[in-house]
Amino acid sequence: MAGSNGLTVPVVREMLTHGQPEGHQFEILKLISQLTHETGQSASARELLLRILDRPAQFSRYTELIDSLLRTAGLFPYATPDNLSLPDLIAYEAHRPLDYDNDDVVFHEVQAKVYGRLMSNENVILSAPTSFGKSLVLDALIASGKFSNVAVVLPTIALIDETRKRLSRFRGQYRIITHPTQPLGERNLLVMTQERILDLPDLPQLDLFMIDEFYKLDISRGEPDRGVLLNQALQRLMRTGATFYLAGPNIHALASSLPQDFVASFVSTSFATVVSDVKLMPTPPKGGELEALSSLCAQLDGPTLIYCQSPARARVVARSLMAAGVGEYSPELQEAADWIGENYHPEWLLCKSIPQGIGIHHGKIPRALSQYQVGAFNAGHLKFLVCTSTLIEGVNTSAKNVVVFDHKLNRKNLDFFTFSNIKGRSGRMMRHFVGNVYLFRAPPQEDLPTVDVPLYSQGPQVPDSLLIQVDDPALLPRSRERIEKYRSQTDVPLEVLKKNSGLDPQSQIALAKYVRRNLSRLADNLAWSGWPEYEKLQACCELIVNFLHPVRGRMHGVSSARQLALRMNVARGAQGDVHELILRELANPIETPEPDDAVENVLDFLRYWPGFTFPRLLMALESIVSPILQEGGYEECDYSAYASSAKGYFLPRFVAEVEDYGLPIQLAMKILRGRSYNAETMDDLLGRLERAREGDMNDFETGLYRTFVEFL
Template identity: 30%
Template sequence: MIEEILIEIQNKQSFDFEETFDIYKKCSQLIITNETSAQKIIVNILEDKGKFEPSLNNVLTDLIEAVGFYPYLAKENLQLDSTDSLIRQVYHYSDNLDKYLHEDQKHLLSLLNSNKNVVVSAPTSFGKSLLIEEFVASNKFKNLIIIQPTLALLDETRRKLRKYDENYKIIVRTSQEPSLEKGNIYLFTAERVNEYKGFPNIEFIIIDEFYKLSSQRDDERADSLNNAFHYILKTFNSKFYLLGPNIDNISEGFVEKYNAIFYKTKSSLVDVKTIDIYSEHKEKFNRPIKFKEYKEEILFNLLLSNKQNQSIIYCSSPRRVRYLSSKFCEFLINKIEDTLIEDLDIIEWITENISKDWSLIKLLQNKIGIHDGALQKHITSSVIDYFNNGNLNYLFCTTTIIEGVNTSAKNIIFFDKTKGHNTLIDYFDYSNIKGRAGRLMIHYTGTIFNFNPVPPNEQVIIDIPFFEQNPISDEVLINLEEAEIKDTRSEQYNRIKQIPQNEKEVIKKNGVQVNGQRNIIETIREDIVSDYNLITWTTTPSYEQLKYCLNLGWKFLMKKGESKSLGIGKLVHKTFNYGLHQNLRRLINSDIQNIIECVEYYNLHKNNDSNDLVKYKMSLGKRYRTKNELEIMEEVIMTNFQIQKHWFQYKIPKWLSVINSIQEFVCNEKGLRAGNYNYYTNLIENEFLRENLAILSEFGIPSSAIRKLEKLIPSSMQQDEIIKSIRENKLYENSSFIEYERNKLRET
């Protein structure tokens, strides 16, 4: 019956009084027997409200109120007429946020306001994160930590919460001190929680996308998240709120131990329709090499036919994002004669700081955006802003669509079936991708177009390793006290117990591979005399010193299964050159010039490979010999962005920090003067920005603008005063800034 009603609503042009009353009556009966289905029908009625008899709006109002969708009463300007209904409506009003909560949100809020901790599983369009703002606005807790998996999500949360800066200091970097006068909100990744030393009494901790605690979901940061959560609970006994989508249960016994409740709801204010593209074309879609262009043409025509609504296209990797978006752009240009060129402020910035020929310019001008883990933070935040504001119609994404940012579109295209090259999208990931269809309070319905079979539906039970301990990694186990260990007779625990206490303290503090750190300790102990100068450098390393350290990281700190495609030789070379150039554009231009020279060399000396340098030139020249200069530039830009994001801003600073602590430990043990890598580590991680201004990069301000601020802000100014100075002195009005930089500074 439900599907028949939905099809009728979709296909029929209008409903007279009797037909409207009949559908409303069936919906009323469903509220008693199957409320989730009733909600779905009501949402679809609201999507096509103009088709229904308006004289029965009072009945529709009662139906909406009966399923607790109070935000939609305000949105549709529908008035309740009974005193009881008005009292219930007022009850669902949030004085803190000046908006209505729907019934499930209100229930969840009541749980959070009780003495219980709450673990919630709800659809993407439920509005789970709205309750984070509710708690901040209520001033109920003085010190809060919000852990999110990506810096992009944290920046989005910071922008939502900055209006509460009179009551809270928002802390985004580990170098910031807490305020003593007002409350503190820590917006941190798990790694930053583990690094931070000066927490005040933390009363409330929120973990967004908490499924990342699981050891089963192949997330390399699960250990850090477990250690961060465990540390906060053990140290402060904080109240917690864990939120995530499409989860069926968590580790048995966890809710009992931590006075928690697991709350699962399917309540959603947006209905997602599914359209199966795959079945009609599966004979060709199942042969992706032979019919690659065929599948792409189906996609491009679908996007063009739905151009009146925004679409997000899921792709398996950054390379696929670049390829498909560029190909679609050419398709659009050929199909539409009078293309309206979108004039966005970032285009001038790209021209000045990357290249006037970078393909992203043409994409943006044709209302196409890209979003993946490789782009710089300010670019991704700008692309999402443009998309959310309607400046872009299409967004080609990787798994960042699931966890990297909060955005939605009327249409979601499930185009690639893997994450990366080989890992199949499972039902959990598919559900999260599907959940991005339809934007809450903008669309009543969304659509997912499946270009692949829907993965088999499997129960998702999230294990919490520090509690369940089956399995548990060495990196989490080493941080537990003996009283917390469930199996003290295990070989794993006894192996860790035998590590000398002084070594254990160093290893625990660093929070990465236990065996890898032990191997580094032994290697440095063996090499400290013969290679003392390679190990104990300070300030800036020579090429050989950097090579020694990065080789240790490459050999001992890479996780099993982690890609080594870059190669340690290239990594050392790129990192050292980055230190020399201290600027990504110079690094990009240097790489392009080097490749062009190697191609020319290869064409002149095809049979000469007499030494390693010549072999390197020949190999590089052979690889790029068929590409033109623009194609070389595109690949170099993408590669350098990926290296900057993954290696320069994450992996290498972590490796150097770990190795620095170990060399210091060994030197103290041997009575030798230790080195200090901190200066160089901070420079690499922060794009060589001046220390007190580096905080601005957390706010999505491009490094080009931050470098210009070096002339306007003294180096002695404390980082917490910098935003205030920019605002009060209107520094963004300085003529040295281009419009994009000026707008970014204004936003902050």
């Protein structure tokens, strides 16, 4: 479309991008006005307005006209109410959420529509860009006071902490619960991953639940095991009859297989509150990619995310940037680096990169350090954050620039969906109106996915581990036929198969048959309680790896059952002392020649095996083995004490979980002054830590501790 003066959207975009609108300001605004009234042109109008907001000085004579256009385009949060006419002001005020205690909060057009539907108890499935402001809708719903019990299901523990901090403003009205052991209050906000929702002994009578990044229900995308658990969590939440709000980015449509009683409005919108400029860099010569990246970063202005495909690649990139002199030394970050070196290893790359303004964020970094780096990045202390997909999925950052250095994820080329998520991290509402995305390869072809919900579709690709969890009335005839073999068999009771969420029922049955056939040989090493001797631990590891969780290649530091038992035993001996475990890892120079490898191997093992996977598998093993032992005349087994201790890295109870709150384990142990304190509940431990004195903490520790206490 061209304005009456011949200006077109591409021409105006070019003018605004290069800061050359002089002499054409009024004509540009006139074109935008025309766009707001043309069908299908509203996105172009919003884009040009956002570009103008990025260069306000050049349009200072037209502030009232710009505010009127912002209102017409639905960008109410950016409008200045003092500049609005009475009709525009009425529309502006109509976009304020009810009973919100922040007078500065105003919805944009589509936010208001979604909010209104949910307030009317209408279910909503929202597909919207990263900058849409999906969380603000949730906050406003909570602020209304209409919903007494609310559950928020998040894909990562990092998002639990971010959301908990954001919702801490409602502590006076709600009890905020993030851990399954915390007791319910009269009014509750449950902020949890799907695993924790399933671990809750009882759900309150929910009025509202939200699932963030709901596309993860589709087990064909991402992590299928966690997708199965998310479907189970959805089923548990749906049983409550609560209003639901499913939110995620860049979805084309929902699968047609959803049942008729799954009633919801599907809102798919491209409404964005920032603009992302995509810039394709010249193809560097072979072997010159890192040099080209360093050259680009040296020229960038503003906080910058650099996407890499793996932790190993992130290290290569960070090291290359440092060698090229990118970044600037920051004395205020040196104390953080010194603390990291003392508590992990002084040669770990993170200790060296942080003082130069270069952070590293991936799944092997301890959660408290990841949260610290995101905070330092958003505060402007870290200019660069080299990251993997762990930062792309939902954690809010204030990045002006995103550099997509690698175009792969899990060894596959980025699809358009994932690329769009990464791209959406550029820009920040009210802070960076225009973000920049730099690519070293052409972007993938546009192809947004259709999301399947296997809980309802029950297609041939849906695993039996999910089908056996589906409520009987919701089972399709073909699904009922598939799982009949589990109902009719007697090797493992159906309730045990279902209790072991996410585990293949056929593998559980095969395990039970094997133990029965070899009971006389296995019984002595399986019939234990409390703390196992090494050969008993190894016997359990053999069954876990051979039946419940096959290890293919090297999986998070483990390549065999024998190695799993050995590493678990070493972790128990270290009693949570990560520094000691790193030194032991380095003592084997053939396997772990570099400090970076030693640190990240230890952290990766702890998080995946004792911290999550092993305790669940061990308790599943107990549920299968214990009845067989009793049948054979042996004592029953009880692995719960060991499993619980392993999950906490063999530290005092619940101490490992304070990492989720942004407090490093080492600092928590320092505050507790040793291993003698064992909390009865998570709340007891949090209360003990909250009452601590800061006297023997350095400035870095004090900063972490005060942030921890502020949001409890």
